[in-house]
Amino acid sequence: MIEILFSQRLKKFLKETFLLGLFMAVIVFAWVRLLFFEVPFSLSEDSMTLIKTILTSWLIMGVFRIFWYLLLRMIGALRPALIRSSGAVRWMILILLSVSLYACQTGGFRKGFSIDGTTGLSVKYDGISTKESRLVMNGETLNHTDIPLGENFTLINDGIDGLTIKDRQVSVGCSLVITDTAGRAIFSEPDLFADHGLFNKDSVQYLQCRVNTGAPMLPDEHYGVKVTFWDKYGTGKIENSVRVRIIDEP
Structure with missing residues (x-):
């Protein structure tokens, strides 16, 4: 031998x-x-x-x-x-x-990434998978990233799979970071779901995060938006990144 x-x-x-x-x-x-x-x-x-x-x-x-x-x-x-x-x-x-x-x-291991060709929204997932990701404003799916100052838009990860189940429930966290062109964080919230991150396992078909715009944002400036969802009962997460341009209100 x-x-x-x-x-x-x-x-x-x-x-x-x-x-x-x-x-x-x-x-x-x-x-x-x-x-x-x-x-x-x-x-x-x-x-x-x-x-x-x-x-x-x-x-x-x-x-x-x-x-x-x-x-x-x-x-x-x-x-x-x-x-x-x-x-x-x-x-x-x-x-x-x-x-x-x-x-x-x-593939096959709930790990991968995708990029939306119309908005540039990039999605990287590991442990939790999502079938579709999109930006929505005023009830319409966006095909651009021009956001009027003072408006809000929603980032949605649809078709969620892979969350750890305990007692027929899942627990999810959501962080939001907005940075300016210099990379400085102008807004950072470590867990938007801190007070309501527990859900029935059958009710979580999608995850969403609403992003508000306003001061100190300025018109005709670009800002990086990063939204991360993670499994509090496990190790999976979904990282969403997109660059938006703030415009004057129409």
Whole structure:
């Protein structure tokens, strides 16, 4: 058993699968970050995501190489080697594995992100999922971010799933931070639901936060709005970020 663990063949297998997995993971990670470049991620979050992507891709490549070996043995091949396959087949396999890796990282685990192309609203969720996110003002869904001074708008995450249930109830928190163009917070509320964050498990189909505008906001200025919902019974959260422009009242 010890000889197998330290054999050159095993070392070669681990090295080859790691390099192929690293190649695939870096491409997938770079592609996702370029595609969603406006989504705010910290350096620590990006680092952990990259590490998990590399480890996942290494595992996928290891399983694939073993499967490839068994397949070639079944058809009478003399030795397994992915690199001996034709270039077209090899690249097609890598693409399919990359897509599978991306799906593993962003789907099926209530973890992902999205960006609304009309408002720029970015949504990042982990542990709690949302099917749709939107901005609503005066009963209408917005397709812009021009907000009259003194008006209010509502940020809604619809189709909520994944909240932890205790005694047929769920508990949710909601924070709101508004920043100016210099990044200074002009409003910060750590938990808008502090006094009423307990709900019946069947009543929470969506989460919403109303955002009021007014002093010290100024017309023709842009402001960053960040709304975070989190599961007080668990670890899940949904982070919403959008940049709005304050205009004079019509």
